[in-house]
Amino acid sequence: MQALFDNPALMIVATGLLVGTAAALIGPFLVLRQNAMLSDAISHSIVFGIVTVWLLTGIASGPVQIAGAALTGVLTVFLTEALARSGRVKDDAAIGLVFPMLFSAGVLLLNLYARDVHIDAHAVLLGEIGFVWLDTIEVAGYQMPQALVWMGAMTLVNAAFVTLFWKELKLATFDPVLAQAFGLRPRLLFYALLFLTSGTAVAAFDAVGAILFIAFVIVPPATAYLLTDRLVTMVLIGIGVAAVSSIAGYFLAVAWDVSIGGMMALMTGVCLVLACLFGPRYGLVAGLQRRARQALENEARALVVHLATHERTEDRAEENVATAMRTHLGWTNERARQVLLRGLDHGLVLREGEMLRLTDKGRAEAEALLQPWLYEAGRPVT
Amino acid sequence: MNLIDFLSDYTLQNVAMGAAILGVVSGVLGSFAVLRRQSLVGDALSHAALPGICLGFLVVGARELGAILTGALATGGLAALTILALTRLSRLKTDAAIGISLSVFFALGVVLLTVIQGRGGASQAGLETFLFGQAAAILRGDLWIMGAITLAALAAVMIFWKEFKLVTFDPVFAQTIGLPVTLLEIALTVMVALAVVVGLQMVGVVLMAAMVIAPAVAARQWTRRLEHMVILAALIGMASGITGALISATARGLATGPLIVLAASAIVVVSILFAPERGVLWEALARVRERRALRGRQVLDTLLQLTRTHADPSYPAEQGMLDTYHGHETRAALERLAARGFVNPARHMPGEGDHWVLTREGLAEAERLDAEISGANR
Numbered sequence: 001m002q003a004l005f006d007n008p009a010l011m012i013v014a015t016g017l018l019v020g021t022a023a024a025l026i027g028p029f030l031v032l033r034q035n036a037m038l039s040d041a042i043s044h045s046i047v048f049g050i051v052t053v054w055l056l057t058g059i060a061s062g063p064v065q066i067a068g069a070a071l072t073g074v075l076t077v078f079l080t081e082a083l084a085r086s087g088r089v090k091d092d093a094a095i096g097l098v099f100p101m102l103f104s105a106g107v108l109l110l111n112l113y114a115r116d117v118h119i120d121a122h123a124v125l126l127g128e129i130g131f132v133w134l135d136t137i138e139v140a141g142y143q144m145p146q147a148l149v150w151m152g153a154m155t156l157v158n159a160a161f162v163t164l165f166w167k168e169l170k171l172a173t174f175d176p177v178l179a180q181a182f183g184l185r186p187r188l189l190f191y192a193l194l195f196l197t198s199g200t201a202v203a204a205f206d207a208v209g210a211i212l213f214i215a216f217v218i219v220p221p222a223t224a225y226l227l228t229d230r231l232v233t234m235v236l237i238g239i240g241v242a243a244v245s246s247i248a249g250y251f252l253a254v255a256w257d258v259s260i261g262g263m264m265a266l267m268t269g270v271c272l273v274l275a276c277l278f279g280p281r282y283g284l285v286a287g288l289q290r291r292a293r294q295a296l297e298n299e300a301r302a303l304v305v306h307l308a309t310h311e312r313t314e315d316r317a318e319e320n321v322a323t324a325m326r327t328h329l330g331w332t333n334e335r336a337r338q339v340l341l342r343g344l345d346h347g348l349v350l351r352e353g354e355m356l357r358l359t360d361k362g363r364a365e366a367e368a369l370l371q372p373w374l375y376e377a378g379r380p381v382t
Numbered sequence: 383m384n385l386i387d388f389l390s391d392y393t394l395q396n397v398a399m400g401a402a403i404l405g406v407v408s409g410v411l412g413s414f415a416v417l418r419r420q421s422l423v424g425d426a427l428s429h430a431a432l433p434g435i436c437l438g439f440l441v442v443g444a445r446e447l448g449a450i451l452t453g454a455l456a457t458g459g460l461a462a463l464t465i466l467a468l469t470r471l472s473r474l475k476t477d478a479a480i481g482i483s484l485s486v487f488f489a490l491g492v493v494l495l496t497v498i499q500g501r502g503g504a505s506q507a508g509l510e511t512f513l514f515g516q517a518a519a520i521l522r523g524d525l526w527i528m529g530a531i532t533l534a535a536l537a538a539v540m541i542f543w544k545e546f547k548l549v550t551f552d553p554v555f556a557q558t559i560g561l562p563v564t565l566l567e568i569a570l571t572v573m574v575a576l577a578v579v580v581g582l583q584m585v586g587v588v589l590m591a592a593m594v595i596a597p598a599v600a601a602r603q604w605t606r607r608l609e610h611m612v613i614l615a616a617l618i619g620m621a622s623g624i625t626g627a628l629i630s631a632t633a634r635g636l637a638t639g640p641l642i643v644l645a646a647s648a649i650v651v652v653s654i655l656f657a658p659e660r661g662v663l664w665e666a667l668a669r670v671r672e673r674r675a676l677r678g679r680q681v682l683d684t685l686l687q688l689t690r691t692h693a694d695p696s697y698p699a700e701q702g703m704l705d706t707y708h709g710h711e712t713r714a715a716l717e718r719l720a721a722r723g724f725v726n727p728a729r730h731m732p733g734e735g736d737h738w739v740l741t742r743e744g745l746a747e748a749e750r751l752d753a754e755i756s757g758a759n760r
Contacts, residue, residue, distance in 0.1 A: 031477075036475075037425075088602075090421070092419050097595055097599060103588070108641065108644070111637055211588070219486065253493075262489045265492075272482060276468070282473050
């Protein structure tokens with residue numbers, strides 16, 4: 001068992017997995033409430049909290065540090081909202097004013113008082129997930145990496161919060177006014193959520209630093225949002241994306257000898273691009289295919305209407321032939337072939353030599369289009 | 383070191399000039415970004431400069447500012463395009479698009495930074511100063527590059543002043559009179575990327591967003607006119623830039639970016655609290671003045687009604703009764719009215735409270751107010 005905790009590769013991947021899972025539990029609610037940028041503000045300004053807690057108490061990890069430093073995150077949100085509500089500053093500018101101020105103060109305090117500790121300016125940005133296994137703590141007789149223990153605890157807390165308040169969170173996210181009317185206190189719930197976001201950012205700080213954490217909060221849930229309409233599925237897909245990114249990121253980083261945290265965050269971006277392109281419903285490719293299919297369907301309709309209008313006329317021999325699709329409907333050879341194939345496949349058209357003849361089904365469809373008032377949902381009104 | 387030495391120090395001159403240039407360009411271009419509610423796009427663009435810095439270094443193989451800034455501009459622009467593409471082509475909203483662009487580009491930068499570190503070489507250390515800014519590292523040659531970019535940006539703002547102004551305040555109207563709105567909006571976003579690029583050496587990628595936002599927000603509190611706001615923002619940017627950069631250059635080991643941002647933030651706090659008309663303090667004072675005026679008028683009206691009910695123009699009203707009637711202390715209001723000559727203390731029986739009586743001027747004023755109120759009610 002101890003051998004597991006002594007395996008650096010396993011510990012690094014496990015820490016990455018926990019950071020991703022903890023963040024993906026909370027992220028969906030921020031993304032859906034259109035407050036994603038609050039995670040940006042929080043993850044920057046907890047630097048101030050971490051430094052302050054360290055200067056005041058000398059504690060650089062553990063529950064006291066997590067809760068204490070997380071207060072700065074909540075303070076950031078509170079100040080931002082107060083500034084925006086005063087009406088003097090727009091809300092986006094308010095975010096961009098408050099967190100740089102706290103972040104600057106944090107960095108300067110580091111410069112002044114903390115030159116030799118492990119939280120130097122470099123670690124603030126990049127994190128040291130590659131070294132998490134060096135800094136251990138004894139739990140239940142085993143030496144475990146500190147980051148793993150505290151990230152694990154934070155993941156459990158987040159999971160418990162999201163499970164316990166699932167209904168409330170869901171309602172407060174999609175219909176805050178109704179939630180308020182039910183007496184669910186959506187604002188309090190939201191602040192609790194942000195407190196947990198801050199706590200997670202603090203716990204993840206040693207591993208991935210302040211800025212890469214933003215990727216873990218926003219990108220996996222955003223990826224999931226492109227793939228599903230259900231909140232449960234969104235949370236689960238988010239966790240899946242985070243897991244895939246952590247594992248793939250670790251191995252790629254080792255293979256190319258680059259930053260592990262950076263590579264994990266970058267992989268979440270890769271997942272997002274893939275979802276954006278190939279998502280089954282909202283993906284770009286699916287969208288293009290759908291549009292192409294609809295275009296073809298429309299032209300198949302044009303064909304049956306064309307055939308129906310000329311069916312009983314004298315120019316039938318001239319109009320209702322395959323070549324007329326090119327000469328009269330203005331389609332290219334390829335297009336005409338596709339439309340005709342579709343018509344034949346769907347049993348709308350029959351081919352008799354050069355002549356094109358409507359089937360009964362094709363004729364019904366043409367009439368439904370030409371005299372829509374006689375039809376309802378494609379069936380004749382009786 | 384005395385003042386003359388201080389001012390003629392070569393490094394300090396460079397630093398001060400660099401900070402001044404940075405302040406001007408970020409103030410002017412930031413004004414448009416803030417008014418167009420694009421503040422956080424600036425944040426994303428500045429974080430996204432990191433991979434560009436690394437790419438510039440990797441391509442040229444040395445810490446050469448021209449290449450690095452070109453790279454930063456390129457990835458910044460790419461990040462802006464990513465935000466645009468994500469919001470237009472997917473169902474993601476702006477906030478998520480900005481956050482994605484910011485964090486993923488930054489992650490790419492972190493990865494590239496370790497690629498450069500892996501190749502070794504002492505020059506790689508220079509790149510980390512771009513994270514938080516290092517004013518002392520600025521060379522005279524760098525100033526030329528920064529100055530040229532700034533001049534180009536300012537010239538563009540002056541040439542297209544009318545167009546930018548219209549697109550900022552009323553894009554729909556701009557569209558209807560046939561301006562190329564999308565093009566102008568892209569131009570304004572690219573210019574924010576330019577401001578970011580100029581500030582990279584002084585402030586660094588992480589905090590450059592604050593330099594785009596803070597001077598503009600501070601300037602906005604003092605004026606309603608875009609012309610004044612832009613100029614004021616430039617001055618505020620300069621002041622905070624020079625302050626922060628000089629402190630950083632003289633005290634060893636303090637990163638420049640945070641100092642400049644704190645200086646700018648201090649100006650924002652002062653502006654929000656004390657600016658005339660929009661300031662918090664100003665508004666609070668105005669509210670107090672208004673409440674006092676209102677209470678004076680209410681008391682005056684009560685006195686008038688009392689004279690009418692008692693058919694006695696010099697009816698002495700007891701202060702305690704006025705207090706009870708109004709539900710708050712009226713002494714302060716009565717004394718202010720007395721100072722204006724509208725009421726006088728009246729003689730009263732020993733053991734009773736103070737009494738007040740309307741003067742002739744007070745009666746006239748009360749009648750006038752009364753007529754005004756009933757006129758408004760009719």
